[in-house]
Amino acid sequence: MDLPGLVTILQLTNTCKLKSKAILSGGYSLDDYTLEINCHYFIALLETTHIVEKMILVFDEKQEKVGDITLLADLFMNIQRCSEIEEQLSERINMSIH
DSSP states (O other), rough: OHHHHHHHHHHHHHHHHHHHHHHHHTOOOHHHHHHHHHHHHHHHHHHHHEEEEEHHHTTTTTTTTTHHHHHHHHHHHHHHHHHHHHHHHHHHOGGGGG
C-alpha cells in the first residue's frame, strides 16, 4: 500500500470517529444496544487508526509502499470489521445526519 492510500484511510477513519463521537455526545436517547454498537464502532475505528499509524512508521521510501503482510492483513480485517459494525449501526440510526 502506498503512502497516499494510507493517508486517505487515516482521514476517512478520523471522519468516522468524529461521527461516532457526535452520536455519543449529541444528546440522543440511545437504547443500550445502539450505544453498545456505537462503542464497538469507535473502538474498531481507533484500532484501524493505530494500524495505519504503524504502517506509516514502517513505510519503505525506497519501495514507496508498505510491504508488511501482517499489517496489511490487520488493516483490511479492521476495515471490514468497521464496515460491518457501521452497517449494524445504520440499521439503528441515520448515519447521514451526523
